[in-house]
Amino acid sequence: MKIIREKRELTDIVDKWKNQGGTIGFVPTMGAIHEGHLSLVRKSVQENSRTVVSIFINPAQFNEKSDYDAYPRTEEADLGKLSEIEPDVIFIPESKDMYGDRIEMLDFDMRGLDKTMEGKYRPGHFAGVVTIVYHLFSIARPDKAYFGKKDYQQLAIIRLLAQKRFPSTQIVPCPIIREASGLAMSSRNSLLTTLDREKAAVISRVLFQMADNWQKKTLKILLDEAKQHFESADIPLEYLEVAEQDTLKSLENYSNAPAVICVAARIGKIRLIDNVELPC
Numbered sequence: 695m696k697i698i699r700e701k702r703e704l705t706d707i708v709d710k711w712k713n714q715g716g717t718i719g720f721v722p723t724m725g726a727i728h729e730g731h732l733s734l735v736r737k738s739v740q741e742n743s744r745t746v747v748s749i750f751i752n753p754a755q756f757n758e759k760s761d762y763d764a765y766p767r768t769e770e771a772d773l774g775k776l777s778e779i780e781p782d783v784i785f786i787p788e789s790k791d792m793y794g795d796r797i798e799m800l801d802f803d804m805r806g807l808d809k810t811m812e813g814k815y816r817p818g819h820f821a822g823v824v825t826i827v828y829h830l831f832s833i834a835r836p837d838k839a840y841f842g843k844k845d846y847q848q849l850a851i852i853r854l855l856a857q858k859r860f861p862s863t864q865i866v867p868c869p870i871i872r873e874a875s876g877l878a879m880s881s882r883n884s885l886l887t888t889l890d891r892e893k894a895a896v897i898s899r900v901l902f903q904m905a906d907n908w909q910k911k912t913l914k915i916l917l918d919e920a921k922q923h924f925e926s927a928d929i930p931l932e933y934l935e936v937a938e939q940d941t942l943k944s945l946e947n948y949s950n951a952p953a954v955i956c957v958a959a960r961i962g963k964i965r966l967i968d969n970v971e972l973p974c
């Protein structure tokens with residue numbers, strides 16, 4: 695497992711690998727590595743001749759500076775966890791190397807996928823995400839890139855980015871890894887107190903309850919009851935939405951298209967997201 699901190703060096707290694715043949719798998723992360731990340735890395739190592747994992751806390755995608763400042767930075771522990779799976783390269787660039795002196799956002803039409811849910815509450819977030827993924831894909835030139843369904847809207851946007859700009863890169867969606875309580879693993883969980891962690895488990899519990907009652911009650915009743923649960927648990931919601939899986943269009947009634955329930959909630963100062971997919 696080689697640690698690379700400069701994009702020039704990664705470019706050279708990727709050139710060499712491309713000449714040798716075989717496939718390159720890529721797992722972009724912002725570090726504070728947990729089992730969710732590791733599941734992606736394991737899959738990439740299994741499915742490719744080479745795997746690159748990047749660790750880069752991307753300033754361009756944080757719409758709140760306090761969130762960027764508070765984001766956990768745990769490089770040593772991250773490298774320890776990754777070394778057990780042994781991807782070929784861990785790429786840990788500096789912002790200046792990725793962006794130069796000024797971050798220039800990628801001009802990319804997200805076809806409205808960036809306008810709903812996260813987009814409403816985190817203006818500019820997805821522009822920052824597509825910008826960094828564009829740069830990283832351009833350097834790592836992956837055959838397959840692994841993304842978690844935990845960030846459902848991000849996954850939809852990255853699929854579109856790949857389709858339009860990186861047609862030879864396959865986007866591999868990976869299931870959400872959860873703690874025993876059901877709480878979706880997230881780097882931000884480490885910022886929760888023990889009590890808040892218990893409270894946060896309500897988020898997935900309500901989602902699973904909605905999934906159990908899917909099509910047994912009207913969608914309006916399902917949503918109203920869920921919102922009531924969050925209110926009783928004293929968990930403020932940013933949004934709770936049922937959307938079409940492919941288009942992320944909000945649904946008010948059951949439809950023939952497979953759906954996903956997405957939620958963003960605040961536990962104290964920490965913002966958490968989760969989702970659950972449903973059949974038609």
Ligand code: AMP
Pocket residue numbers: 722723724725729730731733734840841842843844845868869870871872878879880881
């Ligand atoms: P992040 O470091 O939060 O940017 O996440 C890096 C990648 O790991 C993204 O593709 C995430 O969707 C994915 N990821 C984060 N948490 C989980 C999880 N609990 N289960 C599966 N994938 C995850």
